[in-house]
Amino acid sequence: MRSRRRQITALVCAVASTLAVTACGAGKAADGRTELTIATFNEFGYDELFKEYEAAHPDVKITQRKTGQGAPHHQNLFTKLGAGSGLADVEAVEEGYLSQVMAKAGQFNDLKEIGPKDVTPDRWLPWKAEAATTKDRRLIGFGTDIGPLAMCYRKDLFASAGLPSDPEEVKRLFATWDSYFAAGDQFVAKVSGVAWFDGAAQIFNAMHNQHDVGYFDRSDKLVVESNPAIRSDWTAVTNAVAKGQSAKLVAFSNEWNTGFKLGRFATKTCPSWMLGVIETQAGPENAGKWAVTDAFPNGGGNWGGSYLTVPKQSRNAAKAAELAAWLTAPEQQIKAFQARGTFPSQVDALENRALLEQVNTYFGDVKAGALFAAQAQKVKAAQYKGPADGQLQENVFAPALQSVEQGKNPDEAWRTAVQEAQKAAK
Template sequence: MKQIRRRLAWIAAFVLLVLTAGCGPATPEKITLTLATFGQFGYEDLIPGYEFTHPGLTVRQVRTEQGGPYHQDLLAKLQNGGELADIQAVEEGHLADVLAQAGKFTDLAKVGPADVRPGRWLEWKYEAGRSKDGKLVGYGTDIGPLAMCYRKDLLEAAGLPTDPGSVKTMFATWDSYFQAGERYVKRSKGKAWFDSAAQNFNAMVNQLPVGYLNRDDRSTLETNTALRDAWNQVTTAVKQGQSAGLTAFADDGNNGLRVGAFATKVCPSWMLGVIEQQAGLGNAGKWAITDAFPNGGGNWGGSYLTVPASSPHAKEAAALAAWLTAPEQQLHAFRVSGNFPSQVDAFTSPDLLSEMNGYFGGALSGQVFVAQAQKVGKPQYKGPGDGKIQETVIAPALKSVEQGADPAAVWEQVLIGVRRVVP
């Protein structure tokens, strides 16, 4: 059934290509464009149609399976002068390091098609793709709007509400979320409320007006009281037994999903597929999702298409990147890969709004994440080193608290560790 659906989606996309893609720039000579991506972008079915409507143009997609090695290679080439593709995909977690080298990329606002306006995207998605000096470095592809996923059976056993409407009160703020977690731990005789302190803390930090770095790329940890408050809040929850102390996406975290080791999970749109795969068929219908997230909205994930300044065909590359990030193509990518679109016009698509997830009890997941995407505010500035602080300093520090270390003492070690990343 899934293969039939994919095939029908391709046919619909191809018809659309024939009708609309011909409006791109003329290609009087034979040109080959390289498109470097990672993971699943859902573009494989689209490329032949674009080539068909652009005689003389060939698109060669080079796909790396894992995002980690892909971005290590990209950043090494930027630093050492290696050969880049005509179009380079960049995941939002690595975007700060790319924006810090904006001079090595084409300004898409100048080179891209004139009819591609900022209003194509959610405002926060568009703005996050711009450098400090205003250059548009990337066209937005997908996003990861945040909702909260939870185990209905575990909440019910603890005497907590389970229907999506009622749980919104519990998930309204981080205060109410951790208060519910304290009740859950007591009523369930010590079972964990969430999987990982690092997962929750990362979401909390991303909601703040200022994160780990200010716009001068200096650490804010010693003066940013909101950061310290978030640290105190999540580590207090750890000391109450609310964290399962697992590592997301590692063996223990995946096993925790299978055995029901925790009751709630920070849940960007793409996490639904992760939960279904790792929790397994035996837990189908036990998980639910609601269009609520503590303190409003947030985003975790999503990518951009950039055009390096080294491309000899920057105008043609920008036209292809613009076309791939148009609402029609991003809806196709959603159908075949599950990547949630960032384009405003896509949010009124019947395909998106009628998307129903049987594993999560028939939840209208498309509507849930459209609502959550529209709650995200102004993008937080992320300077170079932001991701490294989270991955190499904060996450290990929170793991040590989960293993029994004193939060106040660990915070002092965090300050020392951040100074090594950002002198």
């Protein structure tokens, strides 16, 4: 009877291994190796790195669960956090969802405790590590990539408006938000049928994320009404909309994608990964028309990037943390960058020659690696994000700004946004 039970158990574990479930045998694969599951989304550039890690650690088998988009990945993560089971040993978290993870920090391991002792937060840019550090100084995630911001623009459209088009000369236009919107007034007055920027929400989010205090203060109190910077941003952006500066496009929509190809707007807030988006959507017929400059209104900023976390559900937490530490080490960040363009967040990686010498031919042979490495250094601190921060950005302020672009009174739209923010924050 006991022998029969062992046979059934072995069969179940073998099937579970095939399905990438780690519940059997304390995370053992069918061949007896320690199985580490890692859940990611989109492209992290890890496929070849997994092979390299397994070759150096013959006792480890890595099983990847890769989701095509970030939203379903994170929905699955939060569902399984609530259920108390089913998570991978290593779970990737995108920065837009990090505040929700930090609100559930008790369900994740402190990587300073279980990770390799030589892997300390000072390996990363300070603001990158700080964003994944709890109020009681527990480190929840090892930083992967980042999205330092620069400005991209259409040189030919700038020339049509009588604006400078050389990357060095345009910096003065992008020095502050005031100078940016002033240049937008000049542009729309000279060029008909083309907007200055793609959509109001894209500009508003970039402005908002530069402030020390955003939608929430550090006690998680909603401060939308009491934070004058938010209303000031709202006024500046909606004024620009009223003057015809917005193409009124929703980011990542089909219309937005087509807007690149047809030249519907002249400037784009441009994190490092946006270069690939522009090249793909604008197409080869627009090669050489787009340029990027190492300037961003009111200083630096960041849009994008992720973390590797180890949930307490993991049955191999220490080994999972070791894998996460290795994947995010400078050497591997450079390899991931070369494979998929994910921009490094570790200090040593940002000084790597392979990064600094990287050239983007589509944008006029610019040394894009060096440009964005410099932009990353301009980010001084990560804005504190409350538990509902991402929800306010995506489901409250973006739709409210879109309603202004569709003709709604800005003051009325503001009141609606405040009311919806209060509901979301409860």
